[in-house]
Amino acid sequence: MADYAILIDDFDIAIRLGIHPHEAVPQRVRLSVRLDLSYPAAPAADRIEEVFDYDQVRDAVLALAAGPGFALQESLCDAIAALCLADPRVMAVRVRSAKLDIYPDATVGCEVVRGR
Structure with a gap:
């Protein structure tokens, strides 16, 4: 087995x-996603087909952002974690969200960890 971690950091959407009523319009949210993966063997041919393509996470998150939205950061993080865990090579995922513009002196966020 070959274990790897893929990191998607500072992904602003x-x-x-x-x-709250003022949150009915899109706001800036920063995401970080860590995927812990296990492959049968280390990639030998240096080809994307041998590994998890992180483009699929980015594309799925952008599709979520274009949708109706979420009331809770917990729900957003859980939805992203579920998308990641749909690939059987993902053993665990950590998703962190942070609302960037709620307070002038702090961000507020949520983090979930999900595994098999």
Whole structure:
């Protein structure tokens, strides 16, 4: 077995996220995703077909952001984790979200860890 981690950090999106009236419009949210993967063997041919393509995570998150949104950061993080875990090579995923513009002196966020 060959174990790897893929990191997608500082992924800024605009998404409807929150319960307050002023959050009915998209706001800036920063995401970080860590995927722990296990492959049968280390990639030998240096080809994308041998490994998890992180483009699929980015594309799926952008599709989520274009949708109706979420009331809770927990729900957003769980949805992203579920997308990642759809690939059987993903053993665990850690998703962190942070609302960037809620407070002038802090970000507020959520982190979930999901595994098999």
